[in-house]
Amino acid sequence: MGLTEWLKQYARALGFDLVGVAPVQSPPHADSFLLWLAQGYAGTMEYLERTAHLRINPAELLPDARSALVVGLNYAPAELPNTDYRIARYALGDDYHAIIREKLETLLGSLQAIEPSAQGRVCVDSAPVLERDLALLAGLGWYGKNTCLINTHRGSYFFLGVLLLTLELEYDSPAQGGCGTCRLCIDACPTGALVEPYRLDARRCISYLTIERRDSIPTEYRAAIGEWLFGCDICQEVCPFNRPRAHQPLRAQPTTEPRLQPRPLPTLTEILQMDEAEFAERFRGSAIKRTKWRGLVRNALIVAGNKRDPALRSLIERFLNHEDPVLREAAEWAIQRLTVAPTRDHPASIQS
Ligand code: SF4
Ligand code: SF4
Structure with a gap:
């Protein structure tokens, strides 16, 4: 078995639901990301601007990085908790950063045991790499009009993690797929945050307003927040790719990761x-x-x-x-x- 296949099988054995490999290159949506920042759509998330140069040059995060092993971890719960408010699905279990980091560090350690010259760096949100673009290149999914990465077979309820490696691996093909004429997410967004297909104005998004924004939430969005206490899943809930079908049974299937099971609230x-x-x-x-x-x-x-x-x-x-x-x-x-x-x-x- 080649090294690429060994890494993929190991990643699956660690519990990742999706795995692919992309070449390390400037992300295809780097210009679009910079324009999005320049248009002010990031709101007060200044850290995105501060780290933009690293996001568009992932090789700066790891000198001589050649390959990105990109993983997806399903977080869909078997059922929503019985609460008197709503919480975005991704936040129902334990914090995913630690879970993904631990798994990818295990993978890197095992790789280095058989390839001591291999250098690697684990990236999970905290390392400012444009994970979604690398995931697209690695074949994990394509961009939906709701700006989420969508896997045709599994939907969009999954976390992404990246292991940058100095090794040359065998690369997957970029994911193919698209929304077609659908615009359910754009029409369902209660605050009009999806200002056009593939364009999110984070300043209006309930996820940003309830999680990232530190000061008062503007009054014009408060009624639309409804019962969302932390985050919002509406544009994913309405997405047909998150609805299982007879021929697509894996869509939004419950996660098997024990630490992502809903905690008592x-x-x-x-x-x-x-x-x-x-x-x-x-x-x-x-x-x-x-x-x-x-x-x-x-x-x-x-x-x-x-x-x-x-x-x-x-x-x-x-x-x-x-x-x-x-x-x-x-x-x-x-x-x-x-x-x-x-x-x-x-x-x-x-x-x-
Ligand atoms: S998370 Fe909610 S508020 Fe944000 S874009 Fe999606 S539907 Fe709109
Ligand atoms: S709801 Fe429709 S338009 Fe929105 S991401 Fe899903 S398929 Fe695309």
Whole structure:
């Protein structure tokens, strides 16, 4: 068995659902990425701009990098948790960064045991490589109009990881596929964040607003956030490639990775009662900790306002005099939502 096939089989044995190999080169969508940044669509994610030169030159991350082994790890849950709010599927289990990094480091260590001269670097979000472009080149999937990478047989509920290697491996062909005339995701996006096919204005996206944005969420998007406490899956939920068919049974099939199984989640009431120490304890090892306590409570206040549940009023009111202006203002907004009757302009909640 050649080295490329050995690596692929090992990657599958480690639990990766998709694996392919691409040459290390400037990503095909580098110009589009730079234009997207220049147009301000990244919002306050300044780190994307800061690291752009590394993202478009992955070889800078590992001198003499020749090959990128790209892996996909399915995160689709068997069923959604029974909560009084919504969480993006990818955040239901343990934080994927550690899981993918550990597996790829195991793979690299085993490779170096048989090829001591091989150098490698593991990239999972933290190393600023354009994983999706490398995944496209490695045959894992193609870009959907919702900007997700879509695998025709599996859909889009998978994480990506990259192992850059100095070895010359056998490269896969780029993935073929496309959305055709479908535009379900664009029409379903509650905030109009998919401003055109393949173009996401992150500043409007519920994922960005609830996870990346640190200060107040602009009022014009709050009703559309509905019950999304952390992230949003709407543009993936409506995608036909995430619907199993008789001839495509693997689409959105539940993950078999034990650490990606849904963790127990607190109720909205419990989140609104949680202090910072409880938050740290509860979400240790979870992607949800990215919002920090303040971000999650801010989101919980918005969800509480959208639920218009009078039982939540006293919990919301506790934040009306909070020292943090972001939480104070979110609480004021939520109380107003409880008080004002829903109209067509102010729907009670916009759901997927
Ligand atoms: S994640 Fe939600 S808000 Fe963001 S583009 Fe998709 S549907 Fe729109
Ligand atoms: S919903 Fe339709 S347009 Fe959007 S990504 Fe899926 S196939 Fe493409």
